[in-house]
Amino acid sequence: MSQSTGTNVPRPDAAAQLDIYRRMLRIERNDDATRAQIRRGRITAPYYSARGQEVIPATISHLLTDDDKICTIYRGIQDMVAKDMPLRPLWAEICGRVDGTCKGKGGPMHLTHPETGVMVTTGIVGSSMPIANGFGWASLLDGKKHVTIAYFGDGASNIGAFHESLNLASVWKLPVIFVCANNGFAEHTRYENGTSVDFIARRAIGYGMPGFTVDGNDPFDMYAHAHAAIARARAGEGPTLLECKTFRFMGHVFGDADGYMTKEEKAAAVAADPLPAFRQKLIDSGLASEAQLAQLQAGLEAEVQDAIDFAFACEAPDVAELRRDVFAEEIAA
Amino acid sequence: MSQSTGTNVPRPDAAAQLDIYRRMLRIERNDDATRAQIRRGRITAPYYSARGQEVIPATISHLLTDDDKICTIYRGIQDMVAKDMPLRPLWAEICGRVDGTCKGKGGPMHLTHPETGVMVTTGIVGSSMPIANGFGWASLLDGKKHVTIAYFGDGASNIGAFHESLNLASVWKLPVIFVCANNGFAEHTRYENGTSVDFIARRAIGYGMPGFTVDGNDPFDMYAHAHAAIARARAGEGPTLLECKTFRFMGHVFGDADGYMTKEEKAAAVAADPLPAFRQKLIDSGLASEAQLAQLQAGLEAEVQDAIDFAFACEAPDVAELRRDVFAEEIAA
Amino acid sequence: MSTQTMETAGMVKMTGQQAVSAALFQAMAEDSRVLVFGEDVADREGGGVMGTTKGLSAKFGDLRVRSTPIAEQSIMGAAIGAAMAGYKPVAEIMLMNFITVAMDMVVNHAAKLRFMSGGQSQVPIVIRTLTGAGWQTAGQHSDHFEGWFAHTAGIKVVAPSAPADYKGLLLSAIQDPDPVLFIENSRTLFVPGEVAADQGPIPLGKAKVVQDGRDVTLVTYSGMVQTCVAAAAELAKEGISAEVVDLRTLSPWDKDAVLASAEKTGRAVVVTEALRHFGPGAEIAATIQEELFGRLKAPVRRLGAPYCAVPFAKALEDAYLVQPADVMAAVKGIMR
Amino acid sequence: MSTQTMETAGMVKMTGQQAVSAALFQAMAEDSRVLVFGEDVADREGGGVMGTTKGLSAKFGDLRVRSTPIAEQSIMGAAIGAAMAGYKPVAEIMLMNFITVAMDMVVNHAAKLRFMSGGQSQVPIVIRTLTGAGWQTAGQHSDHFEGWFAHTAGIKVVAPSAPADYKGLLLSAIQDPDPVLFIENSRTLFVPGEVAADQGPIPLGKAKVVQDGRDVTLVTYSGMVQTCVAAAAELAKEGISAEVVDLRTLSPWDKDAVLASAEKTGRAVVVTEALRHFGPGAEIAATIQEELFGRLKAPVRRLGAPYCAVPFAKALEDAYLVQPADVMAAVKGIMR
Numbered sequence A, B: 001m002s003q004s005t006g007t008n009v010p011r012p013d014a015a016a017q018l019d020i021y022r023r024m025l026r027i028e029r030n031d032d033a034t035r036a037q038i039r040r041g042r043i044t045a046p047y048y049s050a051r052g053q054e055v056i057p058a059t060i061s062h063l064l065t066d067d068d069k070i071c072t073i074y075r076g077i078q079d080m081v082a083k084d085m086p087l088r089p090l091w092a093e094i095c096g097r098v099d100g101t102c103k104g105k106g107g108p109m110h111l112t113h114p115e116t117g118v119m120v121t122t123g124i125v126g127s128s129m130p131i132a133n134g135f136g137w138a139s140l141l142d143g144k145k146h147v148t149i150a151y152f153g154d155g156a157s158n159i160g161a162f163h164e165s166l167n168l169a170s171v172w173k174l175p176v177i178f179v180c181a182n183n184g185f186a187e188h189t190r191y192e193n194g195t196s197v198d199f200i201a202r203r204a205i206g207y208g209m210p211g212f213t214v215d216g217n218d219p220f221d222m223y224a225h226a227h228a229a230i231a232r233a234r235a236g237e238g239p240t241l242l243e244c245k246t247f248r249f250m251g252h253v254f255g256d257a258d259g260y261m262t263k264e265e266k267a268a269a270v271a272a273d274p275l276p277a278f279r280q281k282l283i284d285s286g287l288a289s290e291a292q293l294a295q296l297q298a299g300l301e302a303e304v305q306d307a308i309d310f311a312f313a314c315e316a317p318d319v320a321e322l323r324r325d326v327f328a329e330e331i332a333a
Numbered sequence C, D: 001m002s003t004q005t006m007e008t009a010g011m012v013k014m015t016g017q018q019a020v021s022a023a024l025f026q027a028m029a030e031d032s033r034v035l036v037f038g039e040d041v042a043d044r045e046g047g048g049v050m051g052t053t054k055g056l057s058a059k060f061g062d063l064r065v066r067s068t069p070i071a072e073q074s075i076m077g078a079a080i081g082a083a084m085a086g087y088k089p090v091a092e093i094m095l096m097n098f099i100t101v102a103m104d105m106v107v108n109h110a111a112k113l114r115f116m117s118g119g120q121s122q123v124p125i126v127i128r129t130l131t132g133a134g135w136q137t138a139g140q141h142s143d144h145f146e147g148w149f150a151h152t153a154g155i156k157v158v159a160p161s162a163p164a165d166y167k168g169l170l171l172s173a174i175q176d177p178d179p180v181l182f183i184e185n186s187r188t189l190f191v192p193g194e195v196a197a198d199q200g201p202i203p204l205g206k207a208k209v210v211q212d213g214r215d216v217t218l219v220t221y222s223g224m225v226q227t228c229v230a231a232a233a234e235l236a237k238e239g240i241s242a243e244v245v246d247l248r249t250l251s252p253w254d255k256d257a258v259l260a261s262a263e264k265t266g267r268a269v270v271v272t273e274a275l276r277h278f279g280p281g282a283e284i285a286a287t288i289q290e291e292l293f294g295r296l297k298a299p300v301r302r303l304g305a306p307y308c309a310v311p312f313a314k315a316l317e318d319a320y321l322v323q324p325a326d327v328m329a330a331v332k333g334i335m336r
């Protein structure tokens, strides 16, 4: 299904490559710190690591503005971090503090940050897509050229919401890009045991929509396809389906036993880890020095540490919060 | 999308053609009588005529046994009549009598007759399909070669249940045939204003399933494709999607104003009425004489009239029926 | 849809359907953020299968008034997203039974996003839907699921019965900053009544005493209001004075008004078209008995649909629906 | 999943989860028509994300024990069709919130097909699902929707809390000729308890007095049973004797047992994890007050979740869940 996008394949320039790498590393450093905090027993909520999938949101976010929106899923913290959501309110939320972006009421599965376009995070498989269409419709009404990204997984491509959403987006020519992170598994179910088609991108045919299978671990392939899809959406030509092939290194949820996959396939995926590979590429192509990248990393680590320190210093929300934000008007005690 | 099924295209022999015509005429005579009774005010329920669509279920039913099952929709009386469901319990049901096949509790939108394989009639768009899969699974468990037909409309191909069902049927290789009567409209909405793809059959690609666009008004094209799909299902090779192009002459529901379609397109469709056309063909090809067909018609009209007389002579159900069939055990008064 | 004008002192005679249409025209004219969409709602598709939205797309354009594919989940999703982006979508779910395919969007998302986001998101949508037995549409076209939504935090449930309320409450529902389920009832929607020519918004959450009485309070809403009013008229002939309270909004319901009336009469019967079993009437009955413990003259009775699907045959459907005679019998049973 | 055998006079110590597993093994062995399916339930996928169905596919084969795509509507549809064809599918909906995408199949079809077909169709399915707050899984993973299904004619609702009941009621649910929603509670499922080694079916619809008492009746089910038992223990220290009635089946509920207890004690508090507002507790409270009018010493109180989504932060989640202290306060409030 990977269809060439023609001779003028868009390519990230040096600055773009560095920015994509920065976003990847921001995701990875944040993920690493999250898992460390969980191991230390400081965070108790379920955590769905996206380690290994960084290229997808890093590349897409590089091409977005703050006015562009994302609707994502439980495994979506990477999408927010890539979108440059500030880490303090993110961490405070994960820790259930009142200074969290959702005052501690939503938690990691429902992080929201409209200022950076993080509109919806859902824990229901498939449900990012129907809502993304609403933002797409609003863009048409606004007459602006904002795009909305609906992130979801390969397993989610089998649920009804996927179908209804792609059909509506196509009929209405909405500026929405459906980004499927195909990591080969839905919880413990291997792709082919739940999905009837060899490439999810083929499903786009059923919606009269362009669809591409992309190497989701290759920033160049991702860039080419995301660039074209976003341009298409901004031009009013409608939605695109991008199936981005990748792998989740940490299994479905933190603590996952991994018994449903072979050691070999996991080892092979980890060996092909896109993060060090892209790092090496930047150095090999002379775009950055070891020192520069180390400095970048140190800066990101400091940012993450600052967010962690901030979060744990925050207060828990007051129980009166149960009566707030149910409706616009506070519910009487 | 209409793909040739190869050089050995299955063709209905003389007996098959006559049987298909018999089923078509049975549908049409029954439909005509139903509308007459409604006009006379003797039936009050909403009625969804399938006039014009007879070829589809007539051909398919010819290829089925009583052990094969159908799951159909509000516009599905034609599917039951084609499946040779006896007309007395059908009419008694439509008239809300206790001798109706559902004791008058289901009515025309929920007719059921397991003896002839009429398993489910649903009023919810799309819902015939997920249930049909269950019968398909049961066939695999039984180790028998029964097939199940899921009937639905073009509009229904845009709802989530369609997607989930075709995917599951394909992954599980179920002996289910998804038969879409594409009559060009969903209530008042024209095909292309609700459906994003030029041919619904293309959606089969997204499920790794064979899919064909068939001339649903041509018994020969229908026969060729239905025969192949049923053979495939019986052979354990899995499901097929058949998109059967047709037209509903009477609009969505009895009394429908038709303002959403042009007079010309309707006139053209009616002019191409498949029923008289096929009748003529039978005569032209010497398979039947005018007299034979007139006799056939008279027999069917008598059968319909008998059913009507029977139905109106039946009693209304007793209010105690509200406590029966909720559960296997009657609910205490 | 043309309003049958019969003005008397600023009053217009119109049906509930005309009132709904009038409210939509008014709201769309007043606020360009108001959107209307759903299956067949645009004029190209006849302005709704019942014609309720006729003329809106001609007046307000195809971008604000849109027909959709048959895909209720995508309808509700589009409403939610557009609402979060600052619009006020009025989404139509043709019949209440069809909301069963979109419950995730309504319950897990529309109702919760404000809370789960700590107040950052708002979802000011109206879900207009129609239901009601009496037309022999049987088990999948006449259900009353309002109890499910009343039992869901974060969504309001409005269910008028009179034309003026259809208009005034719909205007308020559209203005409301939170999700509102607006239920139209198929037996009352086409009944004409008096509506002020300049009828404006009527506040949500306020009941209306549609019939004063002394001996017993009938608490009801939607299609059962006319049933209770009919019962009250018959009861009056037998010397029993029944007060009829139309909740108009089921959630939040007007506890003060109901308790005041029940305390005054000392007796209450709660009447719903929804199933009696674990139905919305239970909340009202439980609350009245709890709050007025020791001050009632009789136990609170509840009437609702029997424990079965809506049947097709006319005789069964009539028996299924609560009738004035049922209300009268329940009242007489507690009058001794 | 290996049963920790600690036999004492034919009793085995096991968790609710082990009891569910044991019931599935037993039912599948006894009746070849029993099928088990849902997301990740087969051994290839680890026998369920919690491991509850582990070993079933190895023993009973891939045709009877099947993992499915993530597509709850198709899961429920397949269950319905197979049931109508003579099988007894036990379908798993991983968490109760996910049933929102399959409500049409459950409500418009599974629950109604027997009635709408005049008794020709039967749908003997069991829907196993899991829910319960307390694990910080927030707004979309811990809801209690059992009230919706109790308010739907044609489907039974079972919600055990003790391991023996998990086993016995699941065996009965599987044998039942009609649809049953079987709710597993995440706070009780992993708590061990005594189960008879040969534990057989326990009839649906029968409550169990889990704690005798004189002064007040606590009516509850599922995860709130342990909360009420804890409250009763504390109340006993203060000289208040509370009887705890575990409904075990919410619909149909054991009215006789509840009324007998409430009549004996003269006071009742109904406790649910579900939202209090229009929740299942209202049916119980309304019925007790109606049936025992004039014979109660105090109004019936109801406790349930507050009117909001399940919050994430631990402090909020604790406040959201009814705690023993809340039950004690409610009891003391009606003891004077």
Ligand SMILES: Cc1ncc(C[n+]2csc(CCOP(=O)(O)OP(=O)(O)O)c2C)c(N)n1
Pocket: A075, A123, A124, A125, A152, A153, A154, A155, A156, A157, A181, A183, A185, A186, A187, A252, D039, D070, D072, D094, D098, D101
């Ligand atoms: C409607 C629904 N069904 C089931 C679940 C449970 N569940 C959570 S994640 C998941 C797997 C999703 O797989 P995929 O879409 O591939 O995304 P990934 O987790 O691999 O990123 C499942 C089944 C859910 N959250 N929602």
Ligand SMILES: Cc1ncc(C[n+]2csc(CCOP(=O)(O)OP(=O)(O)O)c2C)c(N)n1
Pocket: B075, B123, B124, B125, B152, B153, B154, B155, B156, B157, B181, B183, B185, B186, B187, B252, C039, C070, C072, C094, C098, C101
């Ligand atoms: C879930 C759902 N949404 C809406 C409806 C209302 N409705 C009944 S029939 C219909 C049109 C269906 O069109 P199509 O699938 O093309 O079948 P046709 O009626 O043309 O045979 C609609 C929208 C419904 N019954 N169920």
Ligand SMILES: [Mg+2]
Pocket: A153, A154, A155, A181, A182, A183, A184, A185, A186, A187
């Ligand atoms: Mg995946």
Ligand SMILES: [Mg+2]
Pocket: B153, B154, B155, B181, B182, B183, B184, B185, B186, B187
């Ligand atoms: Mg159609």
